[in-house]
Amino acid sequence: MNSNEIEKKYQIEDGEHKGEVIVSWIITHACQEKCAYCISPEKKKEITSEEEHFAIQNQLISTGLTKNRYIGGEPLIVPHIFKLIKDASEKGINTRISTNGILLTKEKLLEVKDYLNSIAFPFESYNDILNKNIRGTKNHREIIESKIKMVKDIGNIGVLVNTCVHKENINELEELGYYLNILCIDHWKLRKFNSSSGRGAVPNKKRFDITDEEFNKIVSFLQNKYPTLKIDGRKPSKLATRLMISPQGNLYRMIGSEEENINYGNILKKKLNIKQIYDRDHCN
Numbered sequence: 001m002n003s004n005e006i007e008k009k010y011q012i013e014d015g016e017h018k019g020e021v022i023v024s025w026i027i028t029h030a031c032q033e034k035c036a037y038c039i040s041p042e043k044k045k046e047i048t049s050e051e052e053h054f055a056i057q058n059q060l061i062s063t064g065l066t067k068n069r070y071i072g073g074e075p076l077i078v079p080h081i082f083k084l085i086k087d088a089s090e091k092g093i094n095t096r097i098s099t100n101g102i103l104l105t106k107e108k109l110l111e112v113k114d115y116l117n118s119i120a121f122p123f124e125s126y127n128d129i130l131n132k133n134i135r136g137t138k139n140h141r142e143i144i145e146s147k148i149k150m151v152k153d154i155g156n157i158g159v160l161v162n163t164c165v166h167k168e169n170i171n172e173l174e175e176l177g178y179y180l181n182i183l184c185i186d187h188w189k190l191r192k193f194n195s196s197s198g199r200g201a202v203p204n205k206k207r208f209d210i211t212d213e214e215f216n217k218i219v220s221f222l223q224n225k226y227p228t229l230k231i232d233g234r235k236p237s238k239l240a241t242r243l244m245i246s247p248q249g250n251l252y253r254m255i256g257s258e259e260e261n262i263n264y265g266n267i268l269k270k271k272l273n274i275k276q277i278y279d280r281d282h283c284n
């Protein structure tokens with residue numbers, strides 16, 4: 001392992017993110033799946049050009065960004081996503097992509113591996129029928145398991161798993177934890193189902209809602225059961241402090257329903273200074 005790789009190795013973040021300026025960039029709402037818990041809004045006209053995406057990224061970096069999370073929708077649908085990641089990484093930005101894994105191939109991974117600090121995959125259970133019922137697509141377990149192994153084999157990229165915890169998978173998580181332990185992932189983030197906004201989540205509130213108590217109980221149980229897995233439990237309120245960029249280039253924080261969001265305006269039109277906003281509004 002050379003010194004560059006050591007430097008890039010994924011570090012478990014402390015919750016405070018001291019000294020960092022982090023943005024979750026929803027670069028597209030497009031996605032091949034139809035997860036019933038999806039918190040992405042209905043699709044509308046979005047920025048698609050490489051030029052405008054680079055203009056957004058340049059504005060972020062020149063005003064203090066330190067960590068860029070490329071999320072979606074499915075960010076691998078954006079044809080120039082790797083150019084953006086490479087550019088950000090070469091400018092010293094810590095990069096992560098959140099992907100459903102469908103479009104991730106070994107060739108693509110080799111192309112981007114030196115510029116990615118971590119990859120996050122969604123994974124809700126080991127039960128294929130349940131996954132199909134929730135996501136609307138087949139083979140999710142197989143895809144994610146094989147992509148985790150592929151990333152691990154290729155080397156020095158952190159692997160995170162995001163699990164939306166809800167009524168239908170809460171009793172499947174012990175089994176999922178067993179396999180994630182074997183797969184040696186770096187970080188398991190359990191997120192309580194959030195019904196306040198999203199094309200899947202809002203109509204499925206009754207289907208998926210669990211209480212805070214149920215959520216806290218399963219997180220503690222899993223932390224005790226799998227002490228070598230780094231496990232975090234996140235409630236929807238955690239999202240309220242995260243700066244997000246919409247596929248239209250608008251900077252906002254997700255407080256509850258779309259109407260309740262805190263909107264700062266369009267990053268390009270208003271030439272927003274990301275660090276000033278981050279520090280002033282105590283984001284993390």
Ligand code: SF4
Pocket residue numbers: 031032033034035037038039040072073074100122
């Ligand atoms: S939650 Fe599912 S449908 Fe929504 S963006 Fe992610 S993979 Fe696509």
